[in-house]
Amino acid sequence: MSKRQVINIGLLGLGTVGSGTLQIIQNNHDEIYKKTGTQIRITKALVRDLSRARSVSHEGVELTTDPAAVLNDPDIDIIVEVMGGTTLAKDFITTALKNGKYVVTANKDLMAQHGVELLNIAKQCQRNIYYEASVGGGIPLIRPLKHCLAGNKIKSVMGIINGTTNYILTQMTNEAKDFAEALAEAQAKGFAEQDPSSDVEGKDAAFKLAILASLAFNSKVNIADIYTESITEISVRDIMYAEELGFVIKLLAIGEESNTGLSLRVHPTLVPKDHPLASVQNEFNALYVEGDAVGEVMFYGRGAGALPTGSAIVADIIEVVRNINHEIENGIIETTFPEKPIVPMKDRISRFYVRMKAKDEPGVFGSVATAFGEEQISLDMILQNRRDYNVAEIVLVTHDVSEERFYRALDKIEKLGSIRNLSNVMRVLERG
Amino acid sequence: MSKRQVINIGLLGLGTVGSGTLQIIQNNHDEIYKKTGTQIRITKALVRDLSRARSVSHEGVELTTDPAAVLNDPDIDIIVEVMGGTTLAKDFITTALKNGKYVVTANKDLMAQHGVELLNIAKQCQRNIYYEASVGGGIPLIRPLKHCLAGNKIKSVMGIINGTTNYILTQMTNEAKDFAEALAEAQAKGFAEQDPSSDVEGKDAAFKLAILASLAFNSKVNIADIYTESITEISVRDIMYAEELGFVIKLLAIGEESNTGLSLRVHPTLVPKDHPLASVQNEFNALYVEGDAVGEVMFYGRGAGALPTGSAIVADIIEVVRNINHEIENGIIETTFPEKPIVPMKDRISRFYVRMKAKDEPGVFGSVATAFGEEQISLDMILQNRRDYNVAEIVLVTHDVSEERFYRALDKIEKLGSIRNLSNVMRVLERG
Structure with a gap:
């Protein structure tokens, strides 16, 4: 085993999450070196606008608008894709893998829709794609499902995996605000987009559920198989009645496996007050998993933000560095997914x-x-x-x-x- | 890379946790094979009494009272130590490592007191020790601290990591039982030992904190540096007043790093009702971690029991299998611990x-x-x-x-x- 002195990283995108990743690698460089024995450096970043002011120091990082300058750089071993979108990002990741690079991505839309295809390309190239940051921000979810619970048959995953809707529902519950008011506040605080439809209609959660369910149940999951309902119809009266009956209302993403197949759905749900998911407030996320051996476990934390998401990306980078140092191309087998039947x-x-x-x-x-x-x-x-x-x-x-x-x-x-x-x-x- | 068709495991001990491990490997053999590409088999188990009736089928497992029959078996690659105690277990693990075997252990007392020494022996032998099961039963804690949060400077870990005391305090809180009554009930339900002192005095939690803090803060931690207080002095009046002031009383194990050093302690604590740790009930455990990048994350689940603890052991076994298949001897570097100063x-x-x-x-x-x-x-x-x-x-x-x-x-x-x-x-x- 020959440990590498330095491993270079190319960023695709230097927005919120890219900046957070850069900042963590700068701040915690020494600790990471102690853990891996290798210097990790971001050497290049693909950006749209070279002249744009950046919130984080990028000294030592060459900014470029030319994708090939990053993807074809022979000194770069790891490509971190934090640009979003599915068309260009898919092309770039494919090129990176074919160029022998490892890929770390935070792109939930891409992994939910093209994950299996991309993981298969990675396998052919004897490389791998890491996507811990695509679901649940900094909360470890992908790695626990892949590794820590690998001895279990997972019965169900249930999550509050969209911070926007959880913020809105928490405000409606705790402050008796109506939906429109809570949404406006979430937008003002930066927890909701100007067009909130993907969040409030459950689509964002459905993408994340597709990723989690495919790992939990070892099945290829199609977005179209996930039933979704929005939270827009929930009124303060519902919340009040739920409270009276002993419940809080949460938007849950639920995946279950039974003898007849998988059931996959995202919908508002009355959650008993003493259930661990009931106390997940505001922008926080949580995933509650039931395994046949482990019983019930829950993972809780911040589901978004530059540093939390950067934390997940850096964990993935450190795993890649370990793999490069040990000349492993792949981890747990996750591309041999059959497509399990869906319960109507x-x-x-x-x-x-x-x-x-x-x-x-x-x-x-x-x-x-x-x-x-x-x-x-x-x-x-x-x-x-x-x-x-x-x-x-x-x-x-x-x-x-x-x-x-x-x-x-x-x-x-x-x-x-x-x-x-x-x-x-x-x-x-x-x-x- | 030449993937192994079969990897054999030797168990040291076939009590509660050993039986749980055996049961999981029997039940989920096919799923584990799909994930690893290798057949995992428990071939031998060291027991004290060959004639004792077992709760789990051990067909195909050779029971023996001779440690050497397991430790020196050239067909065994992984030794799973679930016998407990620190004297014999330490000797056996040392022998196993010197014989070129990987070690998985659930032994918290051993890892808290001799972990660094044993990990150093493992390193010299180009092998490794995995101990996810030593803290928090099936809840992933060791692997998240080592890997998932590896990009973070950890500021604090705070945990409810002793199920016995949490069960007692929950019963005192929810049912207004006094300490003696709640303890008797915990004993009747098998959540407390007949001699409960190690649990109620905070010693069990201190051992676990030593393991968690050494990983969180990359420091060697001595048990003697952990301040502990028991829960025996807590009365129902305290619980009632705490409730009135907006708190619940929990036995917390806390580790914090500041500029002046580490602060390590186990004591009853008034926890604000809206803190995520406040809703951890009965025999459940949880660890709340604050990292500079990830913010607050919490891991929650069953902290003990045959199958939950077995789940953690099997996850470790699967990691070892991956490592054997990829010919890695070691993971994240964790034995280069300096000993950080302790805040009085x-x-x-x-x-x-x-x-x-x-x-x-x-x-x-x-x-x-x-x-x-x-x-x-x-x-x-x-x-x-x-x-x-x-x-x-x-x-x-x-x-x-x-x-x-x-x-x-x-x-x-x-x-x-x-x-x-x-x-x-x-x-x-x-x-x-």
């Missing part, structure tokens, strides 16, 4: 929360209960204690029922003359 | 909780406040709302103060004629 949403079983407005007259609740009863759905919790202008608000939580049967009952209920409207429907998580 | 307890700064009984007469509180004032200690919270038979109970929480100054003030207060007794004193954790 209609067969999913859970408890449901329903809030509806009804005429405040005798027999209304009876007709609702009868409709549920006809589908063999029994009720777990019932609240009917608020009335305005002759309209009663009924809130109930069912026992376990399949989506198909539940929605069939709900159709009937919606057609009852005494029901004004179904205000909201959400799924309820079992106690941890 | 008297210089530690924190808030303090004090509960005392005083004569219910005018001027008492004034004299207490004056004693604190003379040492420039200001008070953050005060409760004085319970009286029995002319005795007032005063509870207060100070602002930040050094241990030295705090205890000087407390000495004065104890001598005041109006103070009956100081019922309890505990440290208070800052908000997360």
